[in-house]
Amino acid sequence: MIYPIVVYGDPVLKKKAEDIEKGSVDVKQLAEDMFETMYNASGVGLAGPQIGKAMRIFVVDGEPMDEEKLQGFKKVFINPEIIEEDGEEWAFEEGCLSIPGIRAEVFRPERIRIHYFDEEWNEHEEEFDGLAARIIQHEYDHIEGILFTDHLSGLKKRLLKSKLTNISKGNVKADYRISAPLKK
Structure with missing residues (x-):
């Protein structure tokens, strides 16, 4: 199922998302739907709040x-917690499916350590660096109620x-379906 992408101005994007209780949601189906929605919008990451769900996924x-380092970098993060961020902060031009048409340089630390569950409820603690760390940090911000523009x-x-x-009025060109909070 392809969800519309919630865009800038919707309160769900500024709210800290809630942990998912094991068994309360079919996380495999939700993750599958999120991947389908993300691919439909040509994204590399998608968080629960971006499809209107205030869940930590x-x-x-x-x-x-x-x-090259991102080949095979496909993951589901449930109830993640960034334990550590370190290294030199570096700039990279980021965009966001919830803020179509806008890109800007954002500085983020080069390495992270994160604890999370996958869609099978297997527990993980891993380190990531470079662009993988950045993608995770960007999506993690979403479940914390932070947008890249806040940086x-x-x-x-x-x-x-x-x-x-x-954007919040829906006056924006996007190649995917959006849900704009102030659209008349």
Whole structure:
């Protein structure tokens, strides 16, 4: 099932998501639907809040970025917790399916250690670096109620204000179905 992507301005994107109780949701089906939604929108990551679900789940697949280190980097993260972030902060131009048409440089630490469950409820603790770490950090921010635009300077945010308002009204071109909070 392909969900519409919730865009900027919807309160679910600014809310800290809730842990998923084992057995309360068919996480395998939800993850499958999230991958289908993400691929339909040409994304490399998608979090629960982006499909209107305030749940601590996100999916990633870095292969479309055509980076050798990201080949086979396809995972489901349930109830994740970033335990540690370290290394040099580095800039990379990020975009977001919930903020179509806007990209900006965001600085993030180069390495993370994360604890999570997969769709089989197997427990993991792993380290990631480079673009894999960045994709995870971006999606993790979503379940914490943080958008990549929240990492930008006040000036940059003010310059984007009218574009962001248009997105929340649904006045934006996206190649996928969106759910805009202020659309008339």
